[in-house]
Amino acid sequence: MGIRHTTRNIFKATMVSLLFTAIVGLLTGLIVNQRFASIELDGEKLRIEPKPTRIYDAQGNKMAEFEKDRKEMTPYSEIPKEIIEGVVATEDREFFNHAGVNVRTIFRAVLVDLRSGSFEQGGSTVTQQLAKGIYLNPGKTLDRKIQEAVYATAIEKEYSKQDIIAFYLNHNFYGQRAYGVKNAIKTYFGMTIEEFEKQDKIDRIARSALLAGIPQSPSVLNPYANKEQAMQRRNTVLTNMYVRGYITREEYEAAKTKDFLVLQQPKIADDEQIHYPEYVHYVLSEASKILDMPIEEVMYSGVTLYTSFEPEVYKAMRQHMSDSSLYPTNPAGDDQKIQGASVFVNPQNGEIYAMTGSRDEITQFLSFNRAFQAKRGPGSSFKPIMDYGPALETGKWNPYSTVQCQSSFGTYFVKDHNCNGSKSMAEALRLSNNGPAVWMLQQVGIDYARAYVKKLGIELTDNDIYLPIALGGLEYGVTPLEMADAYQVFANGGKRAEAHTIRRMVNYLDEVVYEPEQPKQVIRAEAADQMKSMLRSVVTNGTGRNAEVPGYKISGKTGTNENPSGHGNKDIWFAGFTDNMVGIVWMGFDNADSRHYIPSGQTSYIAAKMFGEIAKDTLKILPKAKITAQQSNVDKISIELFRNTEGNQVTVKWEDKPGLKYEIHRNDAIIGDSLDGSYTDTNLKAEKTYTYQVVGFDEKTGQKVLESNKSSIQLPKVEEKPVVEEKPAVEDKPVVEETPPATKEEDDTTEQKPTKEEPTKEETPQTEAPKQSETQPQKETETDPQKTQTPSSGDTTGTDVKGTEQKDSGSQEETTQTKAGQTTSGGDNNSQNQKVTEQQPKTETNNL
Numbered sequence: 022m023g024i025r026h027t028t029r030n031i032f033k034a035t036m037v038s039l040l041f042t043a044i045v046g047l048l049t050g051l052i053v054n055q056r057f058a059s060i061e062l063d064g065e066k067l068r069i070e071p072k073p074t075r076i077y078d079a080q081g082n083k084m085a086e087f088e089k090d091r092k093e094m095t096p097y098s099e100i101p102k103e104i105i106e107g108v109v110a111t112e113d114r115e116f117f118n119h120a121g122v123n124v125r126t127i128f129r130a131v132l133v134d135l136r137s138g139s140f141e142q143g144g145s146t147v148t149q150q151l152a153k154g155i156y157l158n159p160g161k162t163l164d165r166k167i168q169e170a171v172y173a174t175a176i177e178k179e180y181s182k183q184d185i186i187a188f189y190l191n192h193n194f195y196g197q198r199a200y201g202v203k204n205a206i207k208t209y210f211g212m213t214i215e216e217f218e219k220q221d222k223i224d225r226i227a228r229s230a231l232l233a234g235i236p237q238s239p240s241v242l243n244p245y246a247n248k249e250q251a252m253q254r255r256n257t258v259l260t261n262m263y264v265r266g267y268i269t270r271e272e273y274e275a276a277k278t279k280d281f282l283v284l285q286q287p288k289i290a291d292d293e294q295i296h297y298p299e300y301v302h303y304v305l306s307e308a309s310k311i312l313d314m315p316i317e318e319v320m321y322s323g324v325t326l327y328t329s330f331e332p333e334v335y336k337a338m339r340q341h342m343s344d345s346s347l348y349p350t351n352p353a354g355d356d357q358k359i360q361g362a363s364v365f366v367n368p369q370n371g372e373i374y375a376m377t378g379s380r381d382e383i384t385q386f387l388s389f390n391r392a393f394q395a396k397r398g399p400g401s402s403f404k405p406i407m408d409y410g411p412a413l414e415t416g417k418w419n420p421y422s423t424v425q426c427q428s429s430f431g432t433y434f435v436k437d438h439n440c441n442g443s444k445s446m447a448e449a450l451r452l453s454n455n456g457p458a459v460w461m462l463q464q465v466g467i468d469y470a471r472a473y474v475k476k477l478g479i480e481l482t483d484n485d486i487y488l489p490i491a492l493g494g495l496e497y498g499v500t501p502l503e504m505a506d507a508y509q510v511f512a513n514g515g516k517r518a519e520a521h522t523i524r525r526m527v528n529y530l531d532e533v534v535y536e537p538e539q540p541k542q543v544i545r546a547e548a549a550d551q552m553k554s555m556l557r558s559v560v561t562n563g564t565g566r567n568a569e570v571p572g573y574k575i576s577g578k579t580g581t582n583e584n585p586s587g588h589g590n591k592d593i594w595f596a597g598f599t600d601n602m603v604g605i606v607w608m609g610f611d612n613a614d615s616r617h618y619i620p621s622g623q624t625s626y627i628a629a630k631m632f633g634e635i636a637k638d639t640l641k642i643l644p645k646a647k648i649t650a651q652q653s654n655v656d657k658i659s660i661e662l663f664r665n666t667e668g669n670q671v672t673v674k675w676e677d678k679p680g681l682k683y684e685i686h687r688n689d690a691i692i693g694d695s696l697d698g699s700y701t702d703t704n705l706k707a708e709k710t711y712t713y714q715v716v717g718f719d720e721k722t723g724q725k726v727l728e729s730n731k732s733s734i735q736l737p738k739v740e741e742k743p744v745v746e747e748k749p750a751v752e753d754k755p756v757v758e759e760t761p762p763a764t765k766e767e768d769d770t771t772e773q774k775p776t777k778e779e780p781t782k783e784e785t786p787q788t789e790a791p792k793q794s795e796t797q798p799q800k801e802t803e804t805d806p807q808k809t810q811t812p813s814s815g816d817t818t819g820t821d822v823k824g825t826e827q828k829d830s831g832s833q834e835e836t837t838q839t840k841a842g843q844t845t846s847g848g849d850n851n852s853q854n855q856k857v858t859e860q861q862p863k864t865e866t867n868n869l
Contacts, residue, residue, distance in 0.1 A: 062172070062175040062176065062179055063156075064179065065530070066155045066156065066530065067151075067155060067176075067180075067188050068094065072088075072323040072529040073086050073087060073088035073323070074086070074087045074088075074319065074320055074321060074322055074323055074324055074325070074326075075325045075326070076301055076304050076305075076325075076326045076328060077325070077326070077327050077328060078328055078330040078331070078332055079328065079329050079330055079331050080331075080332070082332070083294075083296075084295070084296050084297055084300070084301055084304075084328070084330065085294060085295045085296065085301045085304075086294045087320040087321055088321075093191070093201055093203055093204070094187075094191050094201075095187070095190070095191055095201065095202055095203045095214070096187060097183040097184065097186065097187040099214055100186075100187060100190055100202055100214075101214070101217055101218055101225065101229060103225055103226050103229035103230075103262075103267075104190065104202060104229040104232055104233055105186055105190070106229075106262055106265075106267040106268075107229050107230050107232070107233030107234070107258045107261075107262055107267075108147070108186070108189070108190065108233045109147070109186070109265075110233075110258070110261035110262045110264070110265040110267060111233060111234065111257070111258050111261045111262075112147055112150070112233075112237075113146045113147040113148075114261075114265060115146075116146065116147050116148075116182065116186070117182055119146060120174065120177050121146060121148045121149065121170070121173035121174045121175075121176060121177035122146060122148075122149065122170045122173055122174065123146050145166075145169060146173060147185065147186065147189050148173040148176055148177055148185055148189075149169040149170065149172075149173040150189065151173075151176065151185065151188055151189045151192065152168075152169050152172035152173045152176060153169050154192055155172075155192065156168075156172050157169065157172070190202040191203075193205075193236040194236065194239050194314070194315065194317070194318040194321075195208070195209075195232065195235045195236060195239055195243070196235055196239035196240055196242075196243035196245075196246065196315070196317065197209070197243055197245060197287040197289060197317070198287075198289050198317045198320060198321065199287075200318070200321040202232065205232055205235075206232070207288060208287050208288050208289065209228075209231070209232070209243075209244075209283045209284065209287060209288075210228060210282065210283060210284065211284050211288050222272070223272060223275045223276050223279065224279065224282055226259070226262070226268055226272055226276045227255070227259075227276040227279040227282060228282055230255045230256075230258040230259045230262065230276065231244070231251070231255045231258075231281060231282075231283075233258045234251075234254035234255050234257065234258045235251075235254075237254070239315055239317070239318070240315050240317075242254045244281040244283055245283075245286075245287055248281075251281070252281070255281075256277055259273055259276050259277055260273070295386055297330070297332070297335060298383060298384060298385070298386040298387075299376075299377060299378055299379070299383040299388075299390055299392075300330055300335065300375070300376065300522075301386070302316075302386065302387050302388075302390060303373075303376060303390065303392070303393055303522065304326055304328055304330075304522055304523065305319050305320060306393070307521060307522055307523055308324065308326060308523060308526065311523070311526065311535050312324075316387070322528075322529075323528065323529030324526055324527065324528055324529065324534070325526070325527040326523055326525075326526055327523070327524045327525045327526075327527075328522045328523055328524060329367070329372030329373055329374065329521075329522050329524055330373070330374070330375060330522060331374045331375055331642065331643075332375075333642045334365060334374045334375040334638075334639050334642055334643070335374075335375035335376075335377065337635060337638035337639055337642070338363055338365065338375050338376075338377050338635050338639075339377055339382060340638075341631060341634040341635050341638075342361050342363060342377055342379075342380060342631070342635075343380060343381065343382065344634075347627070347630060347631050347634065348361065348380070348608060348627070349593070349608065349619045349620060349623040349627055350620065350623065351617065352588075352589070352616070352617075352618065352620055353616040353617050357610065357617055358380055358381075359380070359608055359609060359610055359619065360379060360380050360391060360608070360609060360610065360611055361379070361380045361391075361606065361607065361608045361631070362376075362377065362378045362379070362390075362391035362392040362395065362501045362606075362607045363376065363377055363392065363501065363604065363605060363606050363607070363631075363632075363635060364376040364392050364393070364501045364502050364504075364505040364520075364604070364605045365505070365602060365603070365604045365605075365635070365639060366505045366506070366509060366520050366602075366603045366604075367601060367602065367603075367643075368508075368509040368510075368512035368513040368517075368598065368600070368601070368602070368603050369513060369540070369600075369601060370518055370539070370540060371506075371509065371517065371518030371519055371520050371521055371537065371540060372520075372521065372522065372524070373502075373505075373520055373521065373522040374602070374639070374643070376390075376392040376393065376501075376502065377392060378390035378391040378392035378393070378394070378395070379391065391500075391501070391607070392500070392501050392502055393500050393501070393502040394500065395500060395501075395607075395611075396497045396498035396499055396500055397498040397499070397500075397582065397591075397592045397607060397609060398493050398494065398495060398498045398582035398591065398592055399493040399495070399498065399499050399504060399580050399582065399592075399594055400492065400493040400579075400580030400581045400582040400592065400593075400594060400625070401453045401455075401458075401492065401493065401578065401579060401580045401581065401625075402493065402504065402578045402579060402580025402594040402595070402596045402625075403490075403491075403492070403493035403495075403499075403580065404450065404453070404458045404491070404492070404493075404578065405450070405508075405511065405552055405555075405556060405578055406473075406474055406477060406479070406507050406508075407462060407470055407474060407490055407491055407493075408458045408459075408461045408462045408465070408470070408491050409446060409450055409458070409461060409552065409555070410473060410477075410511075410544070410548070410552055411462075411465045411469055411470040411473040411474075412446070412461050412464070412465050413545075413548035413551050413552060414473055414544050414545060414548045415465065415469070416545070416548075418446060418461075419446070419551060419718070419719075419720075420445065420446050420447040420551050420554065420555050420718070421445045421446070421447060421682040421684075421694060421718055421720060422445065422446050423443045423444070423445065423446075424443060424444065424445070424446050424449050424457035424460060424461055425442075425443050425456070425457060425460045426440035426441050426442055426443060426444065426449075426454065426456045426457060427456045427457070427459070427460045428455075428456045430459060430460075430463065430488055433459075433487075433488050433489070435455040435456055435459055435492070436455065437454050437455045437456045439452060439454070440452070440454040440455075440456055440457065444457070445682075445694055446461070446555070447554075447555045447558060447684075447691070447694075448693075448694070450555050450556070450558075450559065450563075450578075451555070451558045451559050451562065451563035451564075451691070452563060452564070453559075453563070453564050453578075453579065455492055458491045458492060459488055459491040459492065461491070462488065462490070462491040463488065467486055467487075467488075467490070470490075471485070471486075473544070474507070476517075476543045476544065477506070477507035477509075477510055477517065477543065477544075478503060478506040478507055478517070478519060478520070479499060479503050479506075479507055481495065481496075482495075482496045482497060484496045493580060493582060501605040501606075501607045502520060502605075504594070504596055504605045505520055505596075505603050505604070505605045506519065506520035508596050508598055508603045508605070509598075509603055510543055510544050510549050511549050511552045511553050511556065511576070511598065512553065512576075512598040512599065512600060512601075512602075512603050513540060513549070513600075514546040514549050514550065515542055515543060515544040515545055515546045515548065515549035516540040516541060516542050516543065516546075517540055517541065517543045518537060518538055518539060518540040518541070519537070519538075521537050523535065523537065524536070524537065553576050554576075556576035556577055556578055556598075557574060557575075557576040558690070558691040559576070559577060559578055559579070560575045560576060560577050560597070561689060561690035561691065562690035562691055562692065564578075564579045564625070564626070564629075565577045565578065565579050565595065565597070565626075565629045566626075566629070567626050567627075567629035567630040567632075567633055568595055568597045568629040568630070568632045568633045568636070569633060570633055570636050570637045570640060573599055573636075573640055574599060575597050575598070575599060575633075575636065576597065576598055576599075577595060577596055577597030577598065577629070577632070578595070578596050578597075579593075579594065579595055579624075579625035579626065579628065579629055580592075580593070580594035580595070580596070580625055580628075581593050581594070581624045581625045582594075582609075584613045584614075584618040584619075585613070586613070586614055586615040586618065587615075588615050588616075588618045589618035589619050589620050589621045590609075590618060590619040590620075590621065590623075590624060591609055591610070591613040591618065591619070592607060592608070592609040592619075593607070593608050593609065593619060593623075593624055593625040593627060593628045594606065594607050594608075594625060594628055595625060595628040595629040595631070595632040597629075597632050597636065599636075599640065601643055601644070602636065602639060602640065602643060604632055604635060604636055604639070606628045606629075606631045606632045606635070607628070608627065608628055608631070655725055655726060655727055655728055656717075656726060656727035656728075657727065657728065657729070657730070658675055658676060658715070658717075658727055658728070658729045658730075659675065659676075659729060659730055660673055660674065660675045660713060660714070660715050660729045660730065660732050661673075661674045661675070661732075662674075662713060662732055662733075662734045664734060664736060668705075668707040668736040668737050668738070669703070669704060669705050669706070669707065669736070670701060670702065670703050670704075670705060671701070671702045671705060671711060671713070671734060671736075672699065672700070672701045672702075673685060673699070673700045673701075673702065673713050673715065674698060674699050675698045675699075675715050675729060676698055677697050677698030678717065678727070680719065680720055681717040681718065681719065681720060681726065681727070682694060682695075682696060682717070682718050682720045683695045683696070683698075683700070683715050683716065683717050683718075684715070684716045684717075684718065685700045685702070685713065685714075685715055686713065686714040686715070686716065687702060687711055687712070687713055688711060688712055689712075689714075700715075705736060706736070707736050707737065707738055708735075708736060708737070708738050709735070709736055710733055710734070710735040710736075711733065711734055711735075711736070712731050712732070712733040713731070713732055713733075713734075714728065714729050714730070714731045714732075715728070715729040716728045716729070
């Protein structure tokens with residue numbers, strides 16, 4: 022009974038399989054025949070005429086050319102038969118019998134795909150593989166498989182089997198810059214085809230099996246890349262050749278004992294013409310992704326690549342990146358250098374102007390490039406992307422929304438300085454406070470913030486779901502190119518095109534096969550402009566002063582990532598931009614340890630300095646960006662200025678309007694904010710001229726609704742006077758003129774013009790007044806990152822740090838860990854999207 026039952030099951034399964042195969046074959050035949058009637062086969066694409074791959078810069082100058090007779094047509098009669106046998110035995114056993122499509126292999130592939138729910142199994146014949154490489158775009162969809170079958174059928178109808186296998190072997194890429202079977206023999210064995218034919222038969226079989234196995238995955242299965250996998254693949258081909266009867270058992274056993282029999286080093290001609298090798302590397306890398314083929318295959322594919330590369334920008338970048346005086350010192354004192362990388366992009370269209378991945382000039386082609394291959398922790402430069410950007414995008418917060426100076430989030434703690442109580446979002450970002458950034462991420466929700474970051478082009482890992490990501494504490498980090506790509510939205514009104522360098526790709530038939538997409542709106546324009554304004558304050562009056570370029574409005578953010586060893590810092594960053602330029606600078610050791618690190622006092626102000634030097638030259642080279650005219654629906658108001666008798670304090674007054682929050686600018690830098698029509702600026706210097714302006718924003722939406730005239734005041738020279746018992750009341754002097762006053766000094770007794778409301782000396786505004794340092798550029802020798810002004814009691818908001826070389830308000834993005842090596846998340850769960858787990862990855866960040 023059991024035997025009969027089993028027999029029936031086997032018979033049933035067999036009949037179902039045969040029926041399914043028949044149905045698959047019938048459907049395939051019907052679809053292929055229907056489409057075949059409308060196909061026109063371009064035979065010229067199958068015939069190989071050696072054409073070079075060329076790369077051009079933005080000015081039309083040739084950067085690189087790859088040819089070297091790498092792609093030559095070798096006729097079937099000259100191809101060693103063992104190579105043909107190895108390919109047929111392994112890739113397509115029924116090659117000489119089918120008509121381009123093998124129904125049985127398709128059936129097997131369909132069964133696997135149905136189980137997996139994908140179309141990962143190929144089931145392609147040699148003819149289909151040839152059709153895919155010549156006529157179709159990469160991919161593994163059902164429609165693409167049908168197209169393969171259509172073109173394969175057309176090829177089989179037009180050409181003989183001998184021609185088809187010859188086309189296939191001549192178009193194959195074999196790794197190590199070897200394109201086609203003839204060049205592969207020369208590259209791996211240093212032989213001509215004639216010499217290959219004359220060698221010992223066993224050696225010829227072993228070498229043929231090696232070459233037959235490589236094209237499946239050239240970058241992995243060649244012996245120079247992976248000996249173990251290459252040997253396994255070669256022996257698989259030998260087994261297939263034996264099973265199919267192409268070689269005897271004795272030949273099979275003898276060939277298996279052979280080594281690879283390849284040259285010690287591949288024979289690669291060095292006659293390529295390459296200028297700017299590190300940038301050419303990136304161009305080929307980008308083309309590799311577009312074409313879904315290895316870089317070395319792109320090099321000899323015959324395409325012409327027109328790029329956005331600006332040689333003059335690159336030269337300016339290299340000049341400063343190689344300047345040792347612009348780098349931190351190495352505390353170990355040995356030969357290891359703190360490295361650097363930089364990327365500059367056009368945010369108007371996403372085109373890359375230039376990039377460099379090393380402090381020293383890169384001369385070796387295809388060597389590691391930190392600009393687009395090294396992922397590092399971004400520190401506080403990630404705050405606009407991860408924390409405040411998502412908050413602005415919701416529309417629930419604006420630059421003048423209140424954020425909390427919170428340091429404890431359950432079992433996760435952050436260290437912060439100059440942050441107590443609450444302050445505005447703009448002020449927290451300007452001073453790079455840590456607590457408000459983490460608090461903001463918690464309010465927005467990690468899921469929402471991750472989705473926002475993805476729109477900016479950064480793919481976070483599944484483990485990047487904890488609060489330390491607010492301060493740049495990522496599992497792997499980001500590349501300088503990814504950061505430049507993300508910051509584009511802030512420079513271009515919320516629009517972004519993926520950062521790229523290829524403007525146009527043309528194949529060897531002079532057909533345009535690729536052009537990049539135009540920028541798309543990915544975040545709200547209003548939110549982007551709000552971020553731009555906040556980041557402008559970082560440069561004019563915050564942690565990024567060293568990035569300022571006279572005559573240009575630079576916005577940007579510093580970032581510092583702490584060294585896991587506990588000594589100093591691992592990475593320092595600056596991300597800056599104008600309307601037509603986004604630039605990223607990174608510095609750090611490739612492998613930081615207890616001896617090799619960036620000293621604690623040397624932080625991201627150094628990266629900002631490097632950015633400023635590169636940007637200064639770059640902005641002279643680049644054309645001015647076309648800036649869309651903004652709507653002129655901003656009301657105009659007037660301000661009045663009053664000074665005290667000591668000449669160290671100025672009060673700004675204006676007509677207050679309900680529902681507004683005001684931003685006070687001094688010498689084009691934001692110095693504080695106010696909720697009413699008054700602001701007092703303290704601790705000023707005598708004999709200096711100060712220019713003020715007030716800008717009003719809707720307190721709910723953050724939209725700019727009014728701005729004042731610019732009004733200037735010159736503080737008089739203060740002379741020491743003898744102390745007297747009584748001081749007469751002195752009224753402040755109003756200044757109403759909008760132009761700077763005459764240079765003639767005014768003493769304290771100058772008659773004052775009457776005003777509607779005159780403050781007394783003791784009058785103070787209702788908002789805290791920051792102590793503001795001079796916004797004039799300082800000489801490098803005068804800067805001292807360790808010196809700060811001590812804030813007066815209750816005066817912490819907006820307190821400046823003296824000098825341009827400084828940490829962000831002196832604070833550090835450090836985390837207090839509850840367990841060794843672990844930081845856990847907790848605290849109030851104020852968002853539905855907030856993910857809270859028992860453990861969080863360690864964050865090594867600093868709030869610079």
